[in-house]
Amino acid sequence: MSVKFLCPYCDQEFVTKMVLGDHIKSAHSDIIESAKESIGYTFCDACNQVPYCGIKVYVKDGRIIRLDSWENYPNSPLCSKGFATLQRQYHPQRLGYPLKRTTPKSLPDPRFVRISWEEAYNTIVSKMKEIREKYGPEAVLFYCGDPKEMRPAVSRLATVFGSPNFGTESSTCFRAAALASQLMFGLIVLGNPPTRDTKTVLIWGTNPAWSRPFDMPKLFDAKEKGAMFIVIDTRRTPVADKLADLHLQPRPGTDDALALGMMNVIIERKLYDKEFVENWTYGFEALEEYVKGFTPEKVEEITWVPSDKIVAAAELFATNKPGTLMAGVSTLTHTTNAVQTVRAILTLVALTGNFDIPGGVTVPTYPLPFRSHDMGDPDFIMEKKKIEMKNKRVDKDYFPVWAEIVHEQIQVNLLPEYVREGKIKMAILFGANVTIWPQFQEYQEALKNMEFVVAVDYFYRPWTHNYVDIVLPAATNYERFEPFIWFGRKIYVRKPVVKPYLEAKTDWQIVFDLAVRLGYVEEFWGGDTKKGLDFILQKAGVTIDEIPIPDGKVIPPPGPEEYKKYEKGLLRKDGKPGFPTPTGKVEIWSTILEKYGYDPLPVYKEPEESPRSKPDLAQRYPLILITGSRVPMYTHSKWRELSWLRDLMPYPVVNINPEDAEKRGIREGDLVMVENAHGKIRVHAHITYLVPPGVVDVSHGWAMIPEAHVNLLIPRVFDPISGFPTYKAVLCEVYKA
Amino acid sequence: MKTNTAEQKVLLYDPTRCTGCLFCQIACSYQHFKEIGLEKANLHIIFDDKTGEFEAIYCHHCDEPLCVAACPNEAAVKDEITGLVKINPIRCIGCKTCTVTCPLSAPWFNAERRVAVKCDFCDGDPKCAKFCSPQAIRVALRKEAWEFNRKRYLGV
Numbered sequence: 062m063s064v065k066f067l068c069p070y071c072d073q074e075f076v077t078k079m080v081l082g083d084h085i086k087s088a089h090s091d092i093i094e095s096a097k098e099s100i101g102y103t104f105c106d107a108c109n110q111v112p113y114c115g116i117k118v119y120v121k122d123g124r125i126i127r128l129d130s131w132e133n134y135p136n137s138p139l140c141s142k143g144f145a146t147l148q149r150q151y152h153p154q155r156l157g158y159p160l161k162r163t164t165p166k167s168l169p170d171p172r173f174v175r176i177s178w179e180e181a182y183n184t185i186v187s188k189m190k191e192i193r194e195k196y197g198p199e200a201v202l203f204y205c206g207d208p209k210e211m212r213p214a215v216s217r218l219a220t221v222f223g224s225p226n227f228g229t230e231s232s233t234c235f236r237a238a239a240l241a242s243q244l245m246f247g248l249i250v251l252g253n254p255p256t257r258d259t260k261t262v263l264i265w266g267t268n269p270a271w272s273r274p275f276d277m278p279k280l281f282d283a284k285e286k287g288a289m290f291i292v293i294d295t296r297r298t299p300v301a302d303k304l305a306d307l308h309l310q311p312r313p314g315t316d317d318a319l320a321l322g323m324m325n326v327i328i329e330r331k332l333y334d335k336e337f338v339e340n341w342t343y344g345f346e347a348l349e350e351y352v353k354g355f356t357p358e359k360v361e362e363i364t365w366v367p368s369d370k371i372v373a374a375a376e377l378f379a380t381n382k383p384g385t386l387m388a389g390v391s392t393l394t395h396t397t398n399a400v401q402t403v404r405a406i407l408t409l410v411a412l413t414g415n416f417d418i419p420g421g422v423t424v425p426t427y428p429l430p431f432r433s434h435d436m437g438d439p440d441f442i443m444e445k446k447k448i449e450m451k452n453k454r455v456d457k458d459y460f461p462v463w464a465e466i467v468h469e470q471i472q473v474n475l476l477p478e479y480v481r482e483g484k485i486k487m488a489i490l491f492g493a494n495v496t497i498w499p500q501f502q503e504y505q506e507a508l509k510n511m512e513f514v515v516a517v518d519y520f521y522r523p524w525t526h527n528y529v530d531i532v533l534p535a536a537t538n539y540e541r542f543e544p545f546i547w548f549g550r551k552i553y554v555r556k557p558v559v560k561p562y563l564e565a566k567t568d569w570q571i572v573f574d575l576a577v578r579l580g581y582v583e584e585f586w587g588g589d590t591k592k593g594l595d596f597i598l599q600k601a602g603v604t605i606d607e608i609p610i611p612d613g614k615v616i617p618p619p620g621p622e623e624y625k626k627y628e629k630g631l632l633r634k635d636g637k638p639g640f641p642t643p644t645g646k647v648e649i650w651s652t653i654l655e656k657y658g659y660d661p662l663p664v665y666k667e668p669e670e671s672p673r674s675k676p677d678l679a680q681r682y683p684l685i686l687i688t689g690s691r692v693p694m695y696t697h698s699k700w701r702e703l704s705w706l707r708d709l710m711p712y713p714v715v716n717i718n719p720e721d722a723e724k725r726g727i728r729e730g731d732l733v734m735v736e737n738a739h740g741k742i743r744v745h746a747h748i749t750y751l752v753p754p755g756v757v758d759v760s761h762g763w764a765m766i767p768e769a770h771v772n773l774l775i776p777r778v779f780d781p782i783s784g785f786p787t788y789k790a791v792l793c794e795v796y797k798a
Numbered sequence: 799m800k801t802n803t804a805e806q807k808v809l810l811y812d813p814t815r816c817t818g819c820l821f822c823q824i825a826c827s828y829q830h831f832k833e834i835g836l837e838k839a840n841l842h843i844i845f846d847d848k849t850g851e852f853e854a855i856y857c858h859h860c861d862e863p864l865c866v867a868a869c870p871n872e873a874a875v876k877d878e879i880t881g882l883v884k885i886n887p888i889r890c891i892g893c894k895t896c897t898v899t900c901p902l903s904a905p906w907f908n909a910e911r912r913v914a915v916k917c918d919f920c921d922g923d924p925k926c927a928k929f930c931s932p933q934a935i936r937v938a939l940r941k942e943a944w945e946f947n948r949k950r951y952l953g954v
Contacts, residue, residue, distance in 0.1 A: 127832075130928065130929070138821075138825075138928055138929040138930075138931060139825075139929060140819070140821050140824075140929070140931075141821060141824045141834055144824065144825075144828050144834055145834060270817035270818075270819060270932070271817070271819060274817075274819060274821070274931035274932070275931050277815075277817065277931045277932035278931065278932055278933055280932075281815050281932050281933070297850075299816075299817035299818055299819075300817070302850040303814060303815065303816075303817060693819040693820065693821070705833060705834040705835075706834070708834065708835055708836075709820075709824075709834065709835075709836060749847050750847045750848050751847070
């Protein structure tokens with residue numbers, strides 16, 4: 062019997078494989094052509110919102126088969142998180158259909174059933190209208206978590222709907238540092254990586270090796286060119302190990318005292334920039350008087366940093382100019398003195414005259430007219446209308462400074478209080494995770510007690526979604542084009558590379574669809590998200606279709622880059638020289654804080670819980686707990702669903718110094734209890750020199766292992782100015798489980 | 799044409815730039831096994847937590863490779879033209895001789911495929927170097943690598 066070979070496309074028979082091959086090549090060339098790989102480009106949403114690392118995507122038969130770095134793109138290469146987005150894309154547990162709860166929220170089992178998009182939209186819209194009628198539009202909270210790409214659209218919907226209560230997870234991350242900077246400079250200045258001219262780099266509470274790896278080449282290059290590095294970090298991070306000429310390890314939560322100690326040295330020895338201080342700062346005399354108490358010896362007592370190191374660091378930063386600052390935005394603010402700590406560090410920049418000089422801490426002269434911190438532009442999110450509605454903000458009595466300065470979002474950390482007082486009745490959550498907050502049970506309770514809650518997400522996450530009424534599936538970065546992004550003056554856009562998974566929709570589309578159904582057809586361009594993006598882009602004079610993929614488009618600046626912009630009147634809207642603050646100067650003495658009854662100077666305040674403020678408690682719980690620090694394979698609580706990443710770090714750990722571990726009889730990998738006055742958790746011990754003796758560092762974001770969630774140990778104590786929780790300075794004790 | 803060995807491209811590891819993120823190992827395992835796993839990588843970063851010392855184990859594509867000399871079935875071969883040392887998985891009998899004879903144990907035994915696996919230089923574009931942000935591991939000429947490592951280990 063002879064073997065026959067059948068053509069899979071036309072059932073013709075052939076005697077040999079070779080003849081069949083020739084036949085397919087000649088007769089079915091179109092099929093072969095379509096099965097070839099095609100290349101697409103997108104940017105990663107695994108960290109978000111700053112990196113936007115570029116991904117080159119190889120697609121075959123409508124399926125992504127391989128990922129690579131986008132060449133000639135500012136932020137690359139890809140990291141483990143970027144690669145893992147491929148597993149996320151085809152994960153069997155991804156949400157594919159809208160879901161509706163069928164049991165009352167008082168019952169633990171939600172019993173979700175699949176519904177159509179039409180039903181989901183109609184339910185949400187009728188609920189929104191009902192709440193607006195009963196309690197007013199401000200009773201609806203709009204919230205964006207992570208990834209943050211839907212922020213402008215959701216913010217616009219909130220304004221149009223009439224609710225100023227739009228909040229984001231920046232309530233625990235970036236915004237307090239930005240607020241501190243706005244109080245001082247009137248601008249958001251949090252430092253930048255070194256340039257060619259930089260001679261000293263002050264890295265304070267950040268570890269770019271693990272959080273911004275694409276910045277590392279700049280740092281190593283600066284080091285090779287002879288720049289001096291001062292690293293201030295409690296932990297012995299890779300950045301401290303590899304770069305630091307001076308490594309200062311303050312006790313967690315005492316960075317404010319350390320900055321004041323450095324100022325004391327700089328002022329006592331007259332090392333400050335007299336010209337800048339005299340002409341461009343407000344309140345220097347008061348500061349001079351205040352820092353007299355912070356001698357290096359006194360600061361050593363507070364911060365555990367040797368006094369000679371404090372003197373050396375201060376002298377180096379003040380004399381070896383120009384110097385730049387790279388400050389961690391959410392390390393320094395996770396204490397009960399958040400805003401003042403950042404203000405103290407920024408005062409150092411002002412005193413040394415390192416602001417806006419080549420190689421120093423600069424702001425771009427001609428930035429594109431979009432804002433990076435809320436990824437939009439004030440006109441798109443209708444900021445003017447938000448300011449008009451200021452009186453309806455739920456946070457205005459709790460955090461008046463935040464309510465005055467931060468126009469675009471509210472402080473959501475007091476959600477349980479807002480709900481308890483009956484101010485918030487409904488919430489629309491995009492990518493929300495309630496376990497980011499300390500004592501998160503109260504936030505779950507708050508969701509339960511609201512009349513109606515909608516969540517939009519990639520995955521079903523029970524710790525949040527068990528308390529909501531409707532869950533909608535979102536499309537990933539491979540399936541959407543919104544929004545565009547920019548680096549400096551270069552704009553990049555993307556195209557969807559594959560079709561959305563099952564019935565998933567892009568979050569911008571969900572917002573636009575809801576808006577149209579609510580009757581805001583004109584404000585939302587009839588539901589066309591592309592026109593919405595074009596509205597933002599018109600300020601740069603381009604449309605989305607004019608920007609080529611993958612090259613991007615540079616919008617040429619109107620003039621050359623300038624320095625000392627405060628002298629030339631380039632910082633203020635009215636064109637006068639100076640800074641956009643009430644006094645027109647750098648406000649070391651903040652007139653806004655003074656107005657609201659807070660301490661106007663960047664003062665030192667011991668953390669709520671510390672060996673100095675609560676010595677009795679410290680006897681029972683002698684270790685200082687820090688949490689929220691980054692690891693290379695995860696960004697905070699994201700992507701724990703992905704086994705690719707879980708293989709790299711399968712469970713949360715408590716990093717403990719060998720000295721502390723030996724005292725407690727703990728060995729590597731042991732199960733240990735971490736306990737304090739607020740709760741206790743069980744995690745594995747990792748013995749490491751990363752943390753100094755007396756400090757332990759517990760991994761965060763492990764909601765999928767409920768008994769190991771570190772936020773159970775964090776009290777609900779907040780910074781009075783910004784409302785930031787104290788993730789980085791509480792007391793605890795570790796013992797073998 | 800046989801390449802001049804001094805002009806051959808090899809990997810060069812600079813421990814002063816390494817931050818221990820292990821993205822090189824991840825990129826390597828993704829390239830060769832389409833998954834992310836630290837074990838399935840052809841190079842390994844080892845570090846001492848206490849002293850902060852870093853070292854990388856990776857194939858140097860030696861001039862006179864011991865793995866090639868030891869292979870009983872001529873599976874490990876040094877390419878005359880490119881200078882790369884590769885293991886042919888079809889000829890490999892899984893005897894593990896190369897993993898023992900290599901002074902660095904650069905070839906390793908993959909239990910799933912039951913063959914020895916080692917760095918193939920990603921055919922000229924090593925993914926470990928491509929995905930290393932601080933450029934701690936990079937592609938360099940062998941003469942540069944000689945000079946660098948002489949300075950590093952011997953101080954001259």
